[in-house]
Amino acid sequence: MKQSPASVLIRLREEWEAWKLPGEGEVLGQPPRLLGAAADHLSSAKNRILALPARLVMAAPIWVNSTDPEVVQTSIALELEVRGWLPRKKTTDAVCSRKIEAGGKTLVVAAIFPAEAPAPYSGTDFARYEASPFLVEPGENGVALWREGDDLVAVFSRGTAVVYWATLDWPASPAQIRIWLEMLSLQLIATKILETAPRRIVLDPALGDLDLTGHFPGAPRENASFPPTLKNADFAWKPETTREIERKADSTRKTRQIALALAAVYLVFALAAGLHLGWLAWKSRLLQNQIAALEAATSEFQPVVREWRFIGPGAESANFPLEILHHVVRNLPASGIRLTIYDTTDGRVTIEGEAVSATLASQFFSAMTNDGDLQRMNWQMPTPALLPNNAARFQLTGALP
Amino acid sequence: MRKPTASERRLVAIFVGLIFLLLNFFVIRWYSAGRQQLSAQVTALEQTAAEYRALLTERPQWEARQQWVQAHPLETHQGREAESRFAEEIQTTLTQNGLDIDAQQLKDSALDGGLVQAQLEFSVKGRLEQVIRWLCQIQQPGNHLVVQSLTLRRIDDGDTMNARIRIGKIFRAGKVAQTP
Numbered sequence: 253m254k255q256s257p258a259s260v261l262i263r264l265r266e267e268w269e270a271w272k273l274p275g276e277g278e279v280l281g282q283p284p285r286l287l288g289a290a291a292d293h294l295s296s297a298k299n300r301i302l303a304l305p306a307r308l309v310m311a312a313p314i315w316v317n318s319t320d321p322e323v324v325q326t327s328i329a330l331e332l333e334v335r336g337w338l339p340r341k342k343t344t345d346a347v348c349s350r351k352i353e354a355g356g357k358t359l360v361v362a363a364i365f366p367a368e369a370p371a372p373y374s375g376t377d378f379a380r381y382e383a384s385p386f387l388v389e390p391g392e393n394g395v396a397l398w399r400e401g402d403d404l405v406a407v408f409s410r411g412t413a414v415v416y417w418a419t420l421d422w423p424a425s426p427a428q429i430r431i432w433l434e435m436l437s438l439q440l441i442a443t444k445i446l447e448t449a450p451r452r453i454v455l456d457p458a459l460g461d462l463d464l465t466g467h468f469p470g471a472p473r474e475n476a477s478f479p480p481t482l483k484n485a486d487f488a489w490k491p492e493t494t495r496e497i498e499r500k501a502d503s504t505r506k507t508r509q510i511a512l513a514l515a516a517v518y519l520v521f522a523l524a525a526g527l528h529l530g531w532l533a534w535k536s537r538l539l540q541n542q543i544a545a546l547e548a549a550t551s552e553f554q555p556v557v558r559e560w561r562f563i564g565p566g567a568e569s570a571n572f573p574l575e576i577l578h579h580v581v582r583n584l585p586a587s588g589i590r591l592t593i594y595d596t597t598d599g600r601v602t603i604e605g606e607a608v609s610a611t612l613a614s615q616f617f618s619a620m621t622n623d624g625d626l627q628r629m630n631w632q633m634p635t636p637a638l639l640p641n642n643a644a645r646f647q648l649t650g651a652l653p
Numbered sequence: 654m655r656k657p658t659a660s661e662r663r664l665v666a667i668f669v670g671l672i673f674l675l676l677n678f679f680v681i682r683w684y685s686a687g688r689q690q691l692s693a694q695v696t697a698l699e700q701t702a703a704e705y706r707a708l709l710t711e712r713p714q715w716e717a718r719q720q721w722v723q724a725h726p727l728e729t730h731q732g733r734e735a736e737s738r739f740a741e742e743i744q745t746t747l748t749q750n751g752l753d754i755d756a757q758q759l760k761d762s763a764l765d766g767g768l769v770q771a772q773l774e775f776s777v778k779g780r781l782e783q784v785i786r787w788l789c790q791i792q793q794p795g796n797h798l799v800v801q802s803l804t805l806r807r808i809d810d811g812d813t814m815n816a817r818i819r820i821g822k823i824f825r826a827g828k829v830a831q832t833p
């Protein structure tokens with residue numbers, strides 16, 4: 253998809269200006285175009301970039317004696333805290349760092365942003381935000397000077413990377429500016445942020461009358477209108493209000509996703525429950541149809557089935573009390589057991605008797621349970637009671653199937 | 654219209670949530686009851702179907718029983734007269750087998766599905782052999798007599814038994830003549 257060209261709002265010279273950057277697919281090398289005053293050229297929030305004035309963003313170049321990312325991260329956090337630059341709430345949301353490795357060390361250029369975008373764009377939506385020093389090209393190993401309203405901005409580079417910037421917010425004379433620049437250079441060289449004194453000086457044409465002759469010997473002086481460029485920009489910072497809005501939107505999106513997931517689970521359960529009920533109803537109808545068919549198939553002998561419940565006990569000799577007694581008696585040993593009670597009531601058979609010993613009673617019980625004709629009755633015998641003469645009184649119970 | 658505040662929105666959400674929960678409660682209750690009812694119905698129908706299938710597999714047996722019932726028809730029950738005749742028959746057989754009747758009582762008839770069961774309860778005393786001979790005599794297939802309960806108790810060290818018996822006879826229900 254073709255990306256729309258981005259527009260950069262930057263305060264160069266006196267006013268906020270709107271610049272149009274070349275979009276994707278456009279002719280390579282086409283320079284950014286000045287649209288005019290920012291107030292007249294506010295493009296869509298999706299495409300516009302706000303360049304924060306340099307005076308609002310503090311530059312903090314710090315050397316860390318390691319290249320291990322974890323060590324660098326921890327060292328920077330500690331260093332910022334010691335210097336009192338860590339923003340409120342102890343978060344690093346407002347600190348964006350760029351790292352340059354050199355000789356086993358890491359030069360971290362921390363940019364400490366304000367909490368919010370400056371007026372008149374505080375509360376206005378922008379797609380991306382960046383400090384103005386990172387949106388211009390200061391030139392390789394040079395110093396760039398331009399005005400942002402009443403502020404004079406000096407940006408120093410190491411190679412092509414921006415490593416430091418400072419602003420002068422009072423009307424200084426050229427001599428004072430020279431001293432200021434020299435002082436900054438010496439400080440940066442002393443702390444090894446810069447390897448050498450700036451080798452080139454890039455000036456905004458609006459500073460045409462500024463005479464830096466005699467300073468930075470051998471450094472040529474160039475003029476540039478500082479058109480915005482995205483080469484050094486990483487857009488890592490956002491105002492707190494934007495972050496808050498994004499957090500809320502993220503939270504709302506997550507809540508919505510959870511609600512949708514719950515609704516989906518609810519619907520799945522409801523569907524499963526409905527299907528289960530439907531399946532039961534279908535099974536019930538199927539069984540009813542089967543029963544109707546089976547009923548028709550068995551209708552001719554259904555009256556006999558009903559009557560046999562009453563007639564059967566008087567017709568089937570297997571359940572006759574006499575027949576059962578016959579099977580019981582044939583399991584009695586030749587001597588040693590005498591039956592005292594034989595009772596058949598409501599399909600339950602009870603036999604009581606006395607045996608000369610508990611062992612004989614148990615043998616009788618064992619013979620009963622192994623009898624092919626009596627096995628169906630599930631015989632039970634509690635432990636026989638021993639009588640004073642060592643005889644045993646026993647009771648057997650069985651149930652007709 | 655005024656945009657609702659956060660607390661108003663929260664209140665509406667809580668209210669809607671409560672309504673949703675309440676609806677769910679009733680729906681779940683309805684579903685649970687319906688499911689329970691349908692499950693019980695399916696279980697009962699499965700059992701009935703299994704019984705019918707078992708009947709079908711036993712078809713030859715039931716046809717034989719039907720033929721047997723036709724070959725040994727039940728007497729028709731014509732009120733008290735049939736029951737008295739049944740009691741007299743039992744008394745006669747007991748006397749024939751030398752058993753002494755201690756007590757007897759004609760119980761109320763039970764009626765079920767076009768059949769009537771006359772019931773007689775009595776106690777007799779006699780030797781075990783006599784009791785068994787009597788039982789052999791009366792309980793023959795085709796007599797439609799059912800020994801509902803039998804308690805044989807030895808009353809001394811000898812062979813004398815006390816038998817308490819409840820016996821029933823199956824009749825086919827007939828129309829009882831009524832006085833106008």
